[in-house]
Amino acid sequence: PQLLLVELFPFGRRQMRFELLPLLDAARQAADRPLIVSSVRDVLGGGQKDPQRQQRMLELFDRYFDHVLVHADPSLVPFERTFAHVPELGARLHYTGYVVDPLPDSGTSATAQLGRGEVLVSAGGGAVGQGLLETAIRARGLTRLSGERWRVLAGAGIGAPAFAELGALARELHGDGVVVERNRADFTQLLRRCRVSVSQAGYNTVMETLQAGARAVMVPFAGGSESEQTLRASVLAERGWIDMVPEHALTPASLAQAIDRAADRAATVPGSLRFDGADVSAALVRRWLSQHKA
Structure with a gap:
């Protein structure tokens, strides 16, 4: 070579x-x-x-x-x-x-409105984000956005039983107000249209979120000795670009408060990056x- x-x-x-x-x-x-x-x-x-x-x-x-x-x-x-x-x-x-894929176009007229104004909750492809997804479902009723549709995306690492439990919890607490589904190929388009994004702070998700100009709450994964996501999210929070909830402080109430703060912030793409x-x-x-x- x-x-x-x-x-x-x-x-x-x-x-x-x-x-x-x-x-x-x-x-x-x-x-x-x-x-x-x-x-x-x-x-x-x-x-x-x-x-x-x-x-x-x-x-x-x-x-x-x-x-x-x-x-x-x-x-x-x-x-x-x-x-x-x-x-x-x-x-x-x-x-x-x-390094991030360019934003796709807005889609066909039939799909261009999908996800607009929603709260978009994601946790990448692994299993470690299950707690975040469950907490977000429980937080919905505590936010000012409880009347909006919430879309919860579960990665392949969350097995079928856990995925079914998330769906059952959403239906029990919120009826059809929360959609629980698997990760979608149009994730970046949903980011561009959402009211607030809730996610962890992995490299790809963070860059896609910033490029889309989405208002965001990030809960960095901090299991074991991991510090990568915490540092990345902390730097963004210091700039006022996102709201951060440390994993050890994650509760439905703390997440709801962060979502409300993020919803009030202007949606901007950091032009210097x-x-x-x-x-x-x-x-x-x-x-x-x-x-x-x-």
């Missing part, structure tokens, strides 16, 4: 080093050595407070990698917030802006490859 692009490693994916290190050794020793590039998100998920682990990240990067693509905007979350050795990376570090990270990444890779061949 001309290019070996590795997600997160050596800044993450430690559990995969048993197969990544032999791959990197083989690439480095190849007669026609490929470019080796690491691709990371805005916030590292672990090792932020472990100096030895951070030093090991730098050593592995120095040994194997030519560049690192950081899919973020340094004006919002500079890489040094979670990686201590940014000065040592020097010109090998490249910010691309955020770049969402063309995919195009920028591709352009950088093309340039490096042309230089590498030369």
